[in-house]
């Protein structure tokens with residue numbers, strides 16, 4: 001059995017833990033700290049996690065932990081960690097150090113400690129940047145209140161960077177956050193609409209989930225250059241993941257911005273999904289019969305966003321009122337009403353930064369999820385079926 005750490009966006013630990021347990025195949029119990037979910041599994045669990053998980057940002061292999069308030073015990077503990085079990089010598093290597101509430105906090109000195117330990121273990125690596133064509137191996141040293149964990153990164157490019165979103169519209173949501181919202185809303189793979197789709201993140205993630213497309217297909221991972229990597233098993237896992245893909249469900253995205261819809265179309269093409277993406281205002285959403293899901297993040301309510309997006313260019317005399325909150329509340333209320341009227345019986349979930357706007361939209365009960373989007377605390381609310 002190996003131990004793994006999934007780095008996840010704070011607030012999504014429970015949902016990510018559930019996603020990890022659902023991988024099965026010998027992955028059982030999970031435990032969590034802020035931004036981390038720990039799990040154990042067989043040798044191929046790291047590959048499966050990287051290939052299939054939609055919420056985590058990366059998967060680390062912890063090598064060891066130590067409590068240290070001075071450099072000497074940290075150095076000693078690091079020199080006893082089995083880096084050579086995973087890291088091949090020679091490749092460019094980066095050391096990522098993060099500290100919180102530790103007596104030792106000098107990043108350069110902490111990096112030196114890790115480099116010395118690597119040399120003690122018989123490993124010499126090129127400094128990053130010397131050969132950009134090769135994988136950039138990463139050792140992660142994280143200190144929290146003098147408790148240090150040193151891990152090897154198995155992922156590389158963060159998992160939320162799926163690779164399809166080269167174009168973004170205004171205020172895009174990270175792919176893993178959009179996937180988490182879909183899961184928390186209970187999306188079941190059926191008909192889907194995002195009437196504020198911007199660059200298409202929600203509809204594309206919905207189509208990938210519904211068609212069982214593993215998000216880690218068609219991208220490289222650091223574990224592929226690890227010592228002892230099992231390319232045969234990796235090829236098997238990829239083959240199985242490809243065979244599991246089913247047809248796209250009826251997924252639709254719309255946005256009033258032409259630029260947004262254009263970006264969404266290009267992204268959907270790169271993602272290999274066939275979904276309907278059209279330019280339309282939310283008030284014009286056509287009727288649809290249940291069942292179905294709407295999950296969306298309307299503009300958060302900054303005056304500039306709302307005015308820029310909503311003030312109808314067809315009627316330049318209709319200036320926004322002087323009170324931006326009043327504007328926003330009325331708009332959000334009308335959006336919620338339009339959507340419930342057009343799609344009665346559909347599950348409706350909305351991401352909002354402001355609980356008052358969420359309530360105006362029709363949010364009920366407590367948020368389904370709380371997290372940060374672009375540095376802003378936001379919540380996902382159920383707003384009716």
Ligand SMILES: C[S@@+](CC[C@H](N)C(=O)[O-])C[C@H]1O[C@@H](n2cnc3c(N)ncnc32)[C@H](O)[C@@H]1O
Nearest residue numbers: 171172173196198199201256257281282299309
């Ligand atoms: C926060 S962004 C959504 C970002 C999107 N989830 C993504 O990941 O790219 C809000 C979007 O709502 C659109 N929008 C604003 N008012 C609208 C309206 N009345 N009808 C339809 N779309 C609107 C904006 O053009 C913008 O793309």
